[in-house]
Amino acid sequence: MTPADLDNRFNFHPADNVIKQRAHEHVRSRCRYLAQILDEDLPPSREKNIAIERLEEVMFWANAAIAREAHPAPLEGQA
Numbered sequence: 001m002t003p004a005d006l007d008n009r010f011n012f013h014p015a016d017n018v019i020k021q022r023a024h025e026h027v028r029s030r031c032r033y034l035a036q037i038l039d040e041d042l043p044p045s046r047e048k049n050i051a052i053e054r055l056e057e058v059m060f061w062a063n064a065a066i067a068r069e070a071h072p073a074p075l076e077g078q079a
Contacts, residue, residue, distance in 0.1 A: 024067075
């Protein structure tokens, strides 16, 4: 791992353009939607809580992928 790799992983990456801002919101919206479905469809349980926690992790890592990329691809239909 290079120092640049470490810098990229541990530096703050603001959503400094509209494409990134929309991409973050898109990920949050899709994850929230799935969380609502899981909350409605699954019985109360430890496993349900874990599934929703893991979905939070998915959202975190997806947003990290957007934030760390210098030039993210536009969302589908936003070229």
